[in-house]
Amino acid sequence: MTKSLLFMNWTLKLPLVLGLALGLSACGEAPTQSSKSFLNFASARPEPEGIDPERKAFAIAMAKELRARGQRVWCVPFARNASGIEIRGNARTWWSQAEGVYGRGHTPKPGAVMAFTGTRKLPLGHVAVVSEVVSEREIRIDHANWKRNQLSFGMTVVDVSQKNDWSAVRVMSTPGQLGRVYPVSGFIYEPETRS
Template identity: 60%
Template sequence: MALREVAQKQAGGQRVWCVPYARNLSGIEIRGNAKHWWGKARNTYKRGTDPDVGAVMSFQATSGMPLGHVAVVSDIVTDREIIVNHANWHRNKVSLKMGVKDVSKHNDWTLVRVESQPGRYGKFYPVNGFIYPNVDG
């Protein structure tokens, strides 16, 4: 469903953003800029520092990324590496199966490097943590 919506937006000349993509992929119903997701999740969704498949990784706003960013965890590789799917990391595109490495001093996912091209990791990005979708039953 998330990829179908992206294709429709691109066909209509609309911009693809990380927030609607993450919301559709994860089922986490938060609205507003990515930089506000962590705070908005506080009383509605469980939050934490451990990656989990289906969770949304909440990136902090930075000077180069003033609206923040959100990505959905699709796989756990090791305790310090995950795979994410996200939109608009590369302008107006969906990026599937991109690696993310925890490079934080205390191994707590507060600082990461994201695979910008296959096998090539970019600069350091601060992370708030992970927002976990509500699971019924």
């Protein structure tokens, strides 16, 4: 190849390389407009009582580290890191694993882990951390991998169960739109919180 062809190829590739470098650098910084594809915030609000900001920051940092290494971000490690509830294994097993070890119940509380039941749509189940109780029938959650490989914060969840017991919920994945109905086993509380 002649020098002019090599130079031309490099000048064409330079904007691509710079764009890639800028895009990857967003993973190691605080959330900005450009990094919202990884960190989805419903809106900025102070942490309610029951949410440990240091745990949440650690969970976010661990997820960013995984992404930077090209690895998947899953709901289980994020929920464990953000809540302090030390359960391992697929999300669908968390409810049964919590029995006798952690408090369990059907009342949402900030910092509790909401355990989605495994279904055909969610064969491994799902876990999310309650970030805010808005009303008896509405909460907000922080979680990972609801949208593939992403973190979502302040996502609205509405109780649609007939008995008002949070056994069936709809999640607002798209602003203004509640999704399908998902079964929920219940909420797992830190050891000092039982209901």
